[in-house]
Amino acid sequence: MSTGLPESLDPWRAARSGLLLTGEVALSAFARLSDVIVSSAACARVVQYQLQFARDSQGRFLLTGRIQTQLPLQCQRCFGVVDVAIDVPVQLALVKTEAAAEALPTALEPLLVNDDVVEPLLVIEDELLLALPIVARHQDGDCQPPIAAAIHHSPLAEKIPEPAQLAPNPFAILRTLKSKPTPDDTE
Numbered sequence: 001m002s003t004g005l006p007e008s009l010d011p012w013r014a015a016r017s018g019l020l021l022t023g024e025v026a027l028s029a030f031a032r033l034s035d036v037i038v039s040s041a042a043c044a045r046v047v048q049y050q051l052q053f054a055r056d057s058q059g060r061f062l063l064t065g066r067i068q069t070q071l072p073l074q075c076q077r078c079f080g081v082v083d084v085a086i087d088v089p090v091q092l093a094l095v096k097t098e099a100a101a102e103a104l105p106t107a108l109e110p111l112l113v114n115d116d117v118v119e120p121l122l123v124i125e126d127e128l129l130l131a132l133p134i135v136a137r138h139q140d141g142d143c144q145p146p147i148a149a150a151i152h153h154s155p156l157a158e159k160i161p162e163p164a165q166l167a168p169n170p171f172a173i174l175r176t177l178k179s180k181p182t183p184d185d186t187e
Ligand SMILES: [Zn+2]
Pocket: 075, 076, 077, 078, 079, 080, 082, 137, 138, 142, 143, 144
Protein backbone atom coordinates (compact mmCIF):
# COMPACT_ATOMS: atom_id res chain seq x y z
CA MET A 1 0.00 0.00 0.00
CA SER A 2 1.34 3.39 -0.89
CA THR A 3 -0.02 6.69 0.27
CA GLY A 4 2.51 8.60 -1.80
CA LEU A 5 4.98 11.03 -0.40
CA PRO A 6 3.87 14.65 -0.04
CA GLU A 7 6.49 17.19 -1.03
CA SER A 8 6.00 19.03 2.24
CA LEU A 9 3.61 18.95 5.16
CA ASP A 10 2.79 20.57 8.48
CA PRO A 11 4.40 18.17 10.98
CA TRP A 12 2.43 19.46 13.97
CA ARG A 13 -0.87 18.80 12.29
CA ALA A 14 0.43 15.46 11.00
CA ALA A 15 1.39 14.42 14.53
CA ARG A 16 -1.96 15.42 15.96
CA SER A 17 -3.77 13.37 13.34
CA GLY A 18 -1.33 10.44 13.54
CA LEU A 19 -0.37 10.59 9.89
CA LEU A 20 1.29 7.43 8.57
CA LEU A 21 3.28 7.53 5.34
CA THR A 22 4.30 4.24 3.79
CA GLY A 23 5.46 3.38 0.33
CA GLU A 24 8.39 3.43 -2.04
CA VAL A 25 10.28 6.20 -3.71
CA ALA A 26 12.84 5.91 -6.48
CA LEU A 27 16.44 6.08 -5.35
CA SER A 28 17.03 8.56 -8.16
CA ALA A 29 14.76 11.06 -6.38
CA PHE A 30 17.48 11.85 -3.85
CA ALA A 31 19.73 14.53 -5.29
CA ARG A 32 22.38 14.61 -2.55
CA LEU A 33 22.55 10.84 -2.38
CA SER A 34 23.31 10.64 -6.08
CA ASP A 35 26.72 12.15 -5.31
CA VAL A 36 27.74 9.16 -3.22
CA ILE A 37 26.07 6.20 -4.91
CA VAL A 38 26.92 4.65 -8.26
CA SER A 39 24.19 6.37 -10.24
CA SER A 40 24.37 4.06 -13.23
CA ALA A 41 23.44 1.15 -10.96
CA ALA A 42 20.69 3.04 -9.14
CA CYS A 43 18.08 3.47 -11.85
CA ALA A 44 15.71 0.66 -10.89
CA ARG A 45 16.20 0.93 -7.13
CA VAL A 46 13.65 2.12 -4.63
CA VAL A 47 13.66 3.20 -1.02
CA GLN A 48 10.95 1.75 1.18
CA TYR A 49 9.76 4.03 3.93
CA GLN A 50 7.39 3.94 6.84
CA LEU A 51 7.02 7.23 8.65
CA GLN A 52 4.63 7.67 11.54
CA PHE A 53 3.84 11.10 12.93
CA ALA A 54 2.57 10.95 16.48
CA ARG A 55 2.59 12.54 19.93
CA ASP A 56 3.89 10.72 22.96
CA SER A 57 2.52 10.68 26.50
CA GLN A 58 4.62 13.72 27.37
CA GLY A 59 3.25 15.77 24.53
CA ARG A 60 6.34 15.52 22.36
CA PHE A 61 5.86 15.47 18.60
CA LEU A 62 7.52 12.40 17.15
CA LEU A 63 8.41 11.03 13.75
CA THR A 64 9.23 7.34 13.95
CA GLY A 65 9.48 4.53 11.46
CA ARG A 66 11.87 2.64 9.27
CA ILE A 67 13.76 3.15 6.01
CA GLN A 68 15.08 0.31 3.90
CA THR A 69 16.94 0.12 0.62
CA GLN A 70 19.93 -1.32 -1.17
CA LEU A 71 22.48 1.32 -2.02
CA PRO A 72 24.87 0.69 -4.90
CA LEU A 73 28.15 2.02 -3.55
CA GLN A 74 31.63 1.86 -4.94
CA CYS A 75 33.85 -0.76 -3.41
CA GLN A 76 36.94 0.94 -1.99
CA ARG A 77 39.07 -2.07 -2.85
CA CYS A 78 38.18 -2.95 -6.45
CA PHE A 79 36.05 0.12 -7.43
CA GLY A 80 33.25 -2.16 -8.59
CA VAL A 81 29.68 -1.78 -7.41
CA VAL A 82 28.84 -3.25 -4.05
CA ASP A 83 25.25 -3.40 -2.81
CA VAL A 84 24.92 -2.24 0.75
CA ALA A 85 21.69 -3.08 2.55
CA ILE A 86 20.34 -0.19 4.58
CA ASP A 87 17.70 -0.76 7.23
CA VAL A 88 17.51 2.14 9.63
CA PRO A 89 15.01 2.93 12.35
CA VAL A 90 13.71 6.48 12.50
CA GLN A 91 13.44 7.97 16.01
CA LEU A 92 13.03 11.69 15.61
CA ALA A 93 11.52 14.31 17.84
CA LEU A 94 10.21 17.41 16.10
CA VAL A 95 11.55 20.54 17.75
CA LYS A 96 11.44 24.24 16.99
CA THR A 97 14.59 25.38 18.76
CA GLU A 98 18.11 24.23 19.52
CA ALA A 99 17.30 24.44 23.23
CA ALA A 100 14.40 22.03 22.78
CA ALA A 101 16.72 19.73 20.83
CA GLU A 102 19.25 19.67 23.66
CA ALA A 103 16.57 18.82 26.20
CA LEU A 104 15.63 15.57 24.44
CA PRO A 105 16.40 12.16 25.92
CA THR A 106 19.28 10.43 24.17
CA ALA A 107 17.02 7.88 22.48
CA LEU A 108 15.53 10.62 20.35
CA GLU A 109 17.28 12.56 17.63
CA PRO A 110 16.05 16.11 17.05
CA LEU A 111 14.52 17.14 13.77
CA LEU A 112 14.60 20.91 13.71
CA VAL A 113 11.45 22.22 12.06
CA ASN A 114 11.61 25.57 10.33
CA ASP A 115 8.50 27.50 9.27
CA ASP A 116 6.24 24.63 10.39
CA VAL A 117 7.22 22.63 7.32
CA VAL A 118 8.80 19.19 6.97
CA GLU A 119 9.82 17.75 3.61
CA PRO A 120 9.63 13.96 3.99
CA LEU A 121 11.95 13.31 1.07
CA LEU A 122 14.70 15.35 2.70
CA VAL A 123 14.16 13.61 6.03
CA ILE A 124 14.53 10.21 4.37
CA GLU A 125 17.62 11.38 2.50
CA ASP A 126 19.23 12.66 5.71
CA GLU A 127 18.64 9.30 7.37
CA LEU A 128 20.16 7.47 4.40
CA LEU A 129 23.21 9.73 4.35
CA LEU A 130 23.71 9.14 8.08
CA ALA A 131 23.41 5.40 7.55
CA LEU A 132 26.13 5.21 4.89
CA PRO A 133 29.03 2.97 5.83
CA ILE A 134 32.31 4.80 6.35
CA VAL A 135 33.98 2.39 3.96
CA ALA A 136 32.03 0.32 1.43
CA ARG A 137 33.68 -2.95 0.45
CA HIS A 138 32.78 -6.30 -0.99
CA GLN A 139 33.07 -9.30 1.28
CA ASP A 140 36.48 -10.93 1.09
CA GLY A 141 36.76 -12.78 -2.20
CA ASP A 142 33.87 -10.97 -3.89
CA CYS A 143 35.85 -8.16 -5.46
CA GLN A 144 35.92 -7.81 -9.20
CA PRO A 145 39.25 -8.09 -10.95
CA PRO A 146 40.68 -4.55 -11.11
CA ILE A 147 40.75 -4.38 -14.91
CA ALA A 148 37.14 -5.50 -15.25
CA ALA A 149 36.04 -2.95 -12.70
CA ALA A 150 37.92 -0.20 -14.47
CA ILE A 151 36.48 -1.12 -17.88
CA HIS A 152 33.02 -1.09 -16.37
CA HIS A 153 33.43 2.48 -15.19
CA SER A 154 35.65 4.18 -17.75
CA PRO A 155 35.19 4.65 -21.47
CA LEU A 156 38.95 5.04 -21.70
CA ALA A 157 39.53 1.54 -20.43
CA GLU A 158 42.10 0.58 -23.05
CA LYS A 159 44.39 3.35 -21.91
CA ILE A 160 44.41 2.42 -18.26
CA PRO A 161 48.03 1.75 -17.41
CA GLU A 162 48.07 0.65 -13.76
CA PRO A 163 45.24 -1.58 -12.63
CA ALA A 164 46.13 -1.68 -8.97
CA GLN A 165 46.36 1.95 -7.98
CA LEU A 166 44.90 2.64 -4.59
CA ALA A 167 43.64 6.00 -3.46
CA PRO A 168 41.49 7.12 -0.55
CA ASN A 169 38.87 8.58 -2.84
CA PRO A 170 37.63 6.32 -5.66
CA PHE A 171 35.92 9.24 -7.38
CA ALA A 172 39.21 11.07 -7.61
CA ILE A 173 40.70 8.04 -9.34
CA LEU A 174 37.86 7.93 -11.84
CA ARG A 175 38.25 11.61 -12.58
CA THR A 176 41.94 11.09 -13.22
CA LEU A 177 41.31 8.17 -15.51
CA LYS A 178 38.73 10.05 -17.51
CA SER A 179 40.36 13.44 -17.86
CA LYS A 180 44.04 12.73 -18.27
CA PRO A 181 45.13 9.16 -18.76
CA THR A 182 48.55 8.56 -17.29
CA PRO A 183 51.15 8.92 -20.07
CA ASP A 184 51.73 5.59 -21.68
CA ASP A 185 54.80 5.29 -23.86
CA THR A 186 53.18 2.59 -26.00
CA GLU A 187 50.33 5.03 -26.76
ZN1 LIG B 1 35.31 -4.98 -4.35
